[in-house]
Amino acid sequence: MEYRYDIVIIGGGPAGLAAALSARETAPEAKILMLERDKKLGGILQQCIHNGFGLHYFGQELTGPEYAQRFIDQLEAAKIEVWTDTMVLDFSSEKVVDCVCAARGYVQVQAGAIVLAMGCRERTRGALSIPGTRPAGIYTAGCAQRLNNIEGYLPGKKVVILGSGDIGLIMARRMTWEGAQVKLVAEIMPYSSGLNRNIVQCLVDNDIPLKFNHTVTAVHGQERVTGVTVSEVDPATRRPIAGTEEFYECDTLLLSVGLIPENELTRGAGVEMDRITNGAVVDQFRQTSMEGVFACGNVLHVHDLVDNVSNESAIAGAAAARYAMGQKAAGQVYAVKAENGVRYALPQRIVAGDAGKLDVYFRVDAAYRNPSVQVLCGDKVLYSRKKQIMTPGEMEKMTLDQGLITGDITVRLDK
Amino acid sequence: MELTCIVCPMGCRITVEKVDGRLHVSGNTCKRGEKYALQESVCPMRTLTTLVRVRGGEGPLCPVKTREAIPKAMLEEALGVVKGVCVDAPVKIGDVVVKNIAGTGVDLVATANRERR
Numbered sequence: 001m002e003y004r005y006d007i008v009i010i011g012g013g014p015a016g017l018a019a020a021l022s023a024r025e026t027a028p029e030a031k032i033l034m035l036e037r038d039k040k041l042g043g044i045l046q047q048c049i050h051n052g053f054g055l056h057y058f059g060q061e062l063t064g065p066e067y068a069q070r071f072i073d074q075l076e077a078a079k080i081e082v083w084t085d086t087m088v089l090d091f092s093s094e095k096v097v098d099c100v101c102a103a104r105g106y107v108q109v110q111a112g113a114i115v116l117a118m119g120c121r122e123r124t125r126g127a128l129s130i131p132g133t134r135p136a137g138i139y140t141a142g143c144a145q146r147l148n149n150i151e152g153y154l155p156g157k158k159v160v161i162l163g164s165g166d167i168g169l170i171m172a173r174r175m176t177w178e179g180a181q182v183k184l185v186a187e188i189m190p191y192s193s194g195l196n197r198n199i200v201q202c203l204v205d206n207d208i209p210l211k212f213n214h215t216v217t218a219v220h221g222q223e224r225v226t227g228v229t230v231s232e233v234d235p236a237t238r239r240p241i242a243g244t245e246e247f248y249e250c251d252t253l254l255l256s257v258g259l260i261p262e263n264e265l266t267r268g269a270g271v272e273m274d275r276i277t278n279g280a281v282v283d284q285f286r287q288t289s290m291e292g293v294f295a296c297g298n299v300l301h302v303h304d305l306v307d308n309v310s311n312e313s314a315i316a317g318a319a320a321a322r323y324a325m326g327q328k329a330a331g332q333v334y335a336v337k338a339e340n341g342v343r344y345a346l347p348q349r350i351v352a353g354d355a356g357k358l359d360v361y362f363r364v365d366a367a368y369r370n371p372s373v374q375v376l377c378g379d380k381v382l383y384s385r386k387k388q389i390m391t392p393g394e395m396e397k398m399t400l401d402q403g404l405i406t407g408d409i410t411v412r413l414d415k
Numbered sequence: 416m417e418l419t420c421i422v423c424p425m426g427c428r429i430t431v432e433k434v435d436g437r438l439h440v441s442g443n444t445c446k447r448g449e450k451y452a453l454q455e456s457v458c459p460m461r462t463l464t465t466l467v468r469v470r471g472g473e474g475p476l477c478p479v480k481t482r483e484a485i486p487k488a489m490l491e492e493a494l495g496v497v498k499g500v501c502v503d504a505p506v507k508i509g510d511v512v513v514k515n516i517a518g519t520g521v522d523l524v525a526t527a528n529r530e531r532r
């Protein structure tokens with residue numbers, strides 16, 4: 001094969017960038033290649049022009065493009081080869097990566113180790129099936145963000161936003177600042193999946209109403225959206241309550257109803273997937289069920305904070321480099337289970353042997369007040385901590401002492 | 416006053432109370448939170464992040480921000496100033512796009528590189 005690299009990184013967003021740089025640190029001599037389908041590196045951060053990135057990682061508040069550029073600036077000195085305009089089509093367990101590349105055509109690359117960093121994409125309207133017509137003027141919030149922030153088109157003048165995810169909240173402020181009128185953010189759940197700071201800075205600051213337990217039950221308009229019907233839902237069944245319908249006149253409906261990891265490649269290769277995260281099942285090194293294939297960032301599980309993406313990806317990049325250099329982690333494998341209020345915990349597996357600290361990330365399945373988080377190993381309690389409030393919108397982290405893990409562990413809430 | 420700290424994405428819930436004529440802050444995890452809560456109860460500050468037009472660049476727009484936070488009350492006026500701004504590529508991160516925007520004493524700077532096309 002003409003193209004051989006020790007480490008191939010698929011995706012040039014913050015995950016791929018951090019993985020590449022940490023692989024370089026771990027293996028100064030390795031040949032490293034990054035493949036990105038876009039013209040530019042930086043992934044979703046290119047269009048996230050708001051600030052709030054990097055306070056934990058850099059101790060400084062940056063905008064998305066600034067955060068990405070800090071990593072991009074280091075690539076050249078780190079001698080990492082980058083192919084942009086390159087779409088990866090699939091990869092095999094032999095670690096042959098098939099891609100189409102604007103500059104090279106169809107190319108096969110033999111990798112020593114692969115890091116998956118493809119990010120995620122937004123759930124679309126089809127996945128939700130709102131009744132009504134199918135006029136123009138319905139966008140996912142991220143698509144509207146790209147149109148507005150990169151292409152320079154204001155997607156509409158009178159806006160209703162369905163879902164209170166971060167992208168929707170950010171777009172509510174963006175469009176207000178661009179002169180549009182944002183009439184309502186409707187959230188079907190009794191809580192927001194967005195970060196608190198975005199609710200305060202984007203909605204409260206601009207007097208935009210946020211209605212919990214509400215959803216869009218009909219879309220009106222033939223060619224262009226002319227309005228939507230919003231109804232209250234029963235919190236128990238999430239079914240619309242008859243008689244609560246309200247009409248909102250608008251020309252645009254933005255959907256901010258969540259992200260799905262982009263794992264067609266991963267599934268196609270036969271990597272074991274987690275039904276809850278929609279990402280691969282990994283161990284603490286972020287190695288998947290396929291030896292030498294690692295995953296990190298939003299393709300592994302949806303992150304709210306890019307700082308966590310960078311941290312996680314540094315782990316994956318370093319481990320991929322060690323693997324490519326012939327150092328394989330081996331040992332007894334323990335399972336990490338989530339139950340009783342914990343939706344998922346990651347990594348899902350732990351390879352025994354290390355004595356150091358181990359960070360475990362998890363999300364709860366509903367909003368809880370004063371819960372206590374516990375980690376059990378058999379009948380031993382490895383970790384127990386009281387929290388004031390926990391919501392599904394915020395990813396939680398805890399640090400375990402790996403030396404204490406002697407079997408499968410369970411992460412749970414004492415509610 | 417009850418408020419949510421927006422300095423970092425942790426979003427701590429903070430209470431500001433007047434105790435014996437002095438402001439008392441609780442619920443914050445770190446010093447930045449205390450500073451923010453005091454500021455918020457006196458003169459709320461916000462960083463403006465928006466876009467300006469670019470002539471001769473890779474794309475039509477370049478993202479910008481106020482280098483520091485400006486009074487929330489000044490956001491609207493600053494946005495008005497930004498509307499009329501057009502810069503020539505190339506633009507580098509940190510380039511000053513508007514000096515002392517809307518008389519706030521804070522510069523508006525570029526937050527991305529834009530090569531000449």
Ligand SMILES: Cc1cc2nc3c(=O)[nH]c(=O)nc-3n(C[C@H](O)[C@H](O)[C@H](O)COP(=O)(O)OP(=O)(O)OC[C@H]3O[C@@H](n4cnc5c(N)ncnc54)[C@H](O)[C@@H]3O)c2cc1C
Pocket residue numbers: 010011012013014015016035036037038041042043044045048050051052053054086087088089117118119120142145166167170262265296297298299303304305306307309424
């Ligand atoms: C609107 C929005 C607002 C956010 N706000 C904040 C915030 O305020 N603060 C904060 O800390 N975090 C925020 N985040 C979260 C953070 O930006 C993301 O978690 C982070 O960008 C995820 O990084 P990633 O590299 O995993 O994915 P991405 O950034 O999506 O990058 C994935 C890359 O892989 C490429 N790719 C995918 N498939 C292929 C393929 N087959 N071949 C080649 N390349 C491929 C894509 O083109 C893309 O460049 C926000 C996210 C969004 C979407």
Ligand code: SF4
Pocket residue numbers: 420421422423424425426427443444445446447448449
């Ligand atoms: S108090 Fe500190 S930790 Fe909490 S949100 Fe504010 S800055 Fe972040």
